[in-house]
Amino acid sequence: MTICSAPGKIFLCGEHAVVYGEPAIACAIDLRTRVSIQESLDTSITSKLGRGIDRHPYVLKAIERMKMLTEFDGVKVKIDSEIPPESGLGSSAAVTIATLSAINMEFDVGLSDEEIAELGHSIEVEIQGAASPTDTFISTMGGVVLMPSRRRLKNLDYGFVVGDTGKTSSTKELVGRVSLLRERYPDVVQMIFNAIGAIAKRGEHLIEEGDCSAIGELMNINQGLLESLGVGCPELSAQIYAARDAGAFGAKITGAGGGGCMVALVSHDHAEKVAKAIEEAGGRAIKARVTEVGVATEDE
Numbered sequence: 585m586t587i588c589s590a591p592g593k594i595f596l597c598g599e600h601a602v603v604y605g606e607p608a609i610a611c612a613i614d615l616r617t618r619v620s621i622q623e624s625l626d627t628s629i630t631s632k633l634g635r636g637i638d639r640h641p642y643v644l645k646a647i648e649r650m651k652m653l654t655e656f657d658g659v660k661v662k663i664d665s666e667i668p669p670e671s672g673l674g675s676s677a678a679v680t681i682a683t684l685s686a687i688n689m690e691f692d693v694g695l696s697d698e699e700i701a702e703l704g705h706s707i708e709v710e711i712q713g714a715a716s717p718t719d720t721f722i723s724t725m726g727g728v729v730l731m732p733s734r735r736r737l738k739n740l741d742y743g744f745v746v747g748d749t750g751k752t753s754s755t756k757e758l759v760g761r762v763s764l765l766r767e768r769y770p771d772v773v774q775m776i777f778n779a780i781g782a783i784a785k786r787g788e789h790l791i792e793e794g795d796c797s798a799i800g801e802l803m804n805i806n807q808g809l810l811e812s813l814g815v816g817c818p819e820l821s822a823q824i825y826a827a828r829d830a831g832a833f834g835a836k837i838t839g840a841g842g843g844g845c846m847v848a849l850v851s852h853d854h855a856e857k858v859a860k861a862i863e864e865a866g867g868r869a870i871k872a873r874v875t876e877v878g879v880a881t882e883d884e
């Protein structure tokens with residue numbers, strides 16, 4: 585039996601625009617999904633969602649792809665995740681990457697981490713229609729990364745408070761909605777993407793300098809631009825304003841939006857206060873830190 589785990593992620597800036605090639609900065613966070621794989625005559629998948637292979641399209645696709653690279657009849661899969669599903673924290677990428685990696689090790693397939701990240705991305709594209717390589721790359725490699733160049737940036741000394749609305753959202757649907765807006769107003773939407781890309785370019789230098797108040801200010805501007813793309817919702821806005829009022833450097837949607845999660849950048853002194861404000865605004869607050877650890881094997 586092999587157990588692998590992979591982290592979730594937050595976007596400091598750049599979601600949606602990154603699908604069209606603009607720069608974005610994402611960070612792996614210390615919430616993980618663990619997948620255990622054991623060779624078996626047939627395939628079964630067990631998780632908090634229950635037992636049943638149809639509920640886990642990413643895992644099924646990962647097994648199917650690995651079967652093209654090595655021979656096995658089936659696998660017994662057990663999933664245990666700290667990442668809320670369909671919430672913009674990269675739960676699909678984490679389960680895909682942990683599954684690919686555990687099968688890779690269990691059957692000595694010999695794929696490198698780069699190849700696992702690439703395979704994971706192609707699975708997301710196949711299932712979602714369109715996806716940037718961000719979620720799968722960060723989940724594989726960990727750390728703070730500038731996409732699409734994949735440049736590793738300095739670790740952030742500050743923490744995050746994630747606010748989960750509990751309202752699930754479909755990345756595929758949200759990406760589709762932005763794509764329709766772009767078709768209707770290509771000139772306008774392209775300028776919004778350019779502005780989001782400019783935030784990531786500035787963010788790259790601000791991270792090196794450790795200037796968290798400027799990063800926070802740019803996160804707030806990024807939030808305004810995400811709103812203009814139509815991916816906000818009242819629950820997210822309530823938590824974003826509450827976090828800012830409680831002293832966060834900045835706060836915005838993370839991931840596809842339309843529900844899911846917001847993220848606030850906070851100093852250690854403010855983390856508790858911001859978490860409380862998010863809870864009072866109706867969210868479930870989760871304190872998180874950047875992790876350098878991407879996909880990794882775990883003891884049984």
Ligand code: MEV
Nearest residue numbers: 599600715716718839840
């Ligand atoms: C989803 O976590 C982030 C989006 O930018 C989609 C993607 O990058 O694939 C909305």
